[in-house]
Amino acid sequence: MSTPSAPESLLAAFIAGDEAGMGALNRKLGVKILEASAERVVATMPVEGNTQPYGLLHGGASVALAESLGSLGSAIHAHPDRISVGVDINATHHRSATSGIVTGVATPLHLGRSMASYEVVITDEEDRRVCTCRITCALLPRDR
Numbered sequence: 001m002s003t004p005s006a007p008e009s010l011l012a013a014f015i016a017g018d019e020a021g022m023g024a025l026n027r028k029l030g031v032k033i034l035e036a037s038a039e040r041v042v043a044t045m046p047v048e049g050n051t052q053p054y055g056l057l058h059g060g061a062s063v064a065l066a067e068s069l070g071s072l073g074s075a076i077h078a079h080p081d082r083i084s085v086g087v088d089i090n091a092t093h094h095r096s097a098t099s100g101i102v103t104g105v106a107t108p109l110h111l112g113r114s115m116a117s118y119e120v121v122i123t124d125e126e127d128r129r130v131c132t133c134r135i136t137c138a139l140l141p142r143d144r
Contacts (some may be wrong), residue, residue: 070135
């Protein structure tokens with residue numbers, strides 16, 4: 001895992017699934033962080049347990065996964081002088097997933113001093129695109 005500018009305790013909490021780092025929602029969704037840097041964040045999430053009434057992966061679960069990845073990448077980029085807060089997210093759902101694991105990969109579109117934006121591509125186990133999200137985070141001074 002490449003994490004030269006991130007606080008080790010934050011990333012350790014994300015990797016371990018610690019509630020303090022991941023948050024209760026990510027634990028409930030079964031999100032597992034595999035790689036984390038400002039340039040790339042990768043995680044998996046099971047479809048089972050994250051479906052809507054028709055048995056399809058819930059779009060909200062996909063968006064929650066994407067927000068977690070973009071927020072983590074932004075937080076790593078912002079560290080140590082700034083904190084990251086989400087200000088915008090959108091999603092396009094391309095196809096359904098009914099079983100297995102989905103993988104989200106966040107890559108930066110813009111890494112600035114006051115804003116960071118990421119594209120998050122979520123794919124199924126056959127590497128088919130399930131969802132594309134874009135998240136923008138404001139990078140605020142830590143002393144606010």
